[in-house]
Amino acid sequence: MTEKMASVVRRAVRAATWAPSVHNTQPWSFGVDGDEIALRADSDRRLRLCDPSGRESLISCGAALMNVRLALRALGYEPRVRVLPDPDRPALLATVRPGVAMMADVEARLLYGEVERRRTHRAGFTRLPVPEPLLEVLVAEAGGEGARLTPVRSEVAVRVLAAVTCAAQDVQSQDRLLSLEVVRWARPPGSSRGDGVPAEGYPRVPRRTRPHFAQRDYAHGHPWGSDADQFLSVSTGVVAVLTTKGDSRQDWIMAGQALQRVLLRASAHGLSAAFHTQALEMFHLREFLRQELCSQEYPQMIMRLGITFDDSGGVRRPVTEVLEER
Template sequence: MNMRASKEIAHAVRAAVEAAVWAPSVHNTQPWCFAVRGDEISLRANQDRKLRVADPEGRQMLISCGAALFNTRIALRALGYEPEVRLLPDPDRALLLATIRPRAGTRPDEHTRLLHAEIERRRTHRSGFMDLPVPEPLIKALVAQASAEGAHLRPVQSEAAACILAAVTSAAQDVESKDRVFNLEMSRWSMPPGSSREDGVPARSYPGTPRPTAPQHFAQRDYARGQSWGSEDEQHHSTATGLVAVLTTPGDSRDDWLAAGQALQRVLLHASAYGVSAAFHTQALEIRELRDFLRQRLCSNEFPQMVMRLGFALDEARSVRRPASEVLEQE
């Protein structure tokens, strides 16, 4: 390999890691770290950022890391490389989730460029949406995006099913809000106004005065913990529920969780390109009995990995992320 090619690959590897850190993660915990050795990127889970109460098995941690993996893949493709990915390559190293190498590829197609452009623009929404329906052709396209990564996006078209999901979410929120240990864990990732931290959920990203969504009300996390935090910006004034959807996988292994994360991010980036944001509701999926109920009653016995609402919103709040230098080790 000549010097120029070596420098170009080094640049691509660095750009891929810089793209990875913009992935969504549960409570913006950013539970990943990367190592680079030559042209190989290693993606590892960061156990120090795992939610030990809400996520004891690490399912949400691996979904978050799967989203970061997808960003890595799409960034390399946007630079003209084909990512060679090995998932869970070493059974003796449980935290090593994937290795990625850039291989000779082709010029990126239009869809790759479309997704890549949304990596830093995508935002997580934490309130209601404008009263505009998500177009049916876009819904079908989002379903296809999830399928391309081995997962299923299930739009909830039945009002009764949407009401059930809202009720189960509210029940889970009530149970968790009364758990002192759970609340202590949440407080680690709830940032007060003016915080300079580059992880966790900033106070400006959720409404100071929550408004119930309609026609179904989905309970929101109480990041303010009873304090007068939150934002009163216009982006939080809308109250429509939006399109309710559940992301599922046929199995529930570590491979499935990584596939769910990649599918989730592919869906989110495609949606973002058309002005659609997502609000996540993971409460019911953190309680085994409720997750089993949803699997058996609403998900055709597939495993629910994410409950979300999709819709149009004025998402202008800046996202916070740790810089790539904080999560990257050079070997």
């Protein structure tokens, strides 16, 4: 492999590490053999209680796969992707090779430029409106990856989503072991860890929006959190649900790719996203949402989209910690 190709492959892996993941667990590892990148699930980073099926872990890994694809296209190569290529190796989620050299894709370069700028938001949004044409673009981005993004227009449906989110959070907060699992991925102020949710990544005293979507309790009784945007974070934003027709491992990986494409496009236009997965981690609530609000499709992510002036930094493990090269 040439030095140029080695650089391309390494940049693609670096991009993958900046994908969003549940509680910033970064549940992936990578192997490079020649010019082939192998994306693997890291079972040690899966949430055993919140995510026993590994659904959220694979959505996270699907987002990482999207970053690899975008990086290769932005660097002038058509990615050759195989998803779940070996049934006898369930941890191997995908392999990607740089294919035919091509003109650098302008759209891919735009989204690739947002990979390290995109941030997960964990509070309310400003009252600045989200443009309707932009929402239509985000819907199209998800559809292009085989998933469906539905902005929730009905006030009643938004209230239902908020209510089940709060109910799930209340129930989960009473489960000591599950709460400890969440706390495991909370980083105290000044922590040098390269994973988990930073103390400055959520508000110290969150303002309630109407309707209110409950946030995770990462501080768990500690006076952690940020004071940024406390007087601006008053809007719920636009609530949206990402769904798929099926609910297999392949669907979860597909959902992750669609989600990341939506997030990067949103970031390119100044939008941030807040995620709410509590209700989707409880089978009966997820099934209720599938039947009553999602037209029988499987909800993979509940999110809020909006504008914020939060510019908190992100944390990631170094590439050397997640990459094995042959």
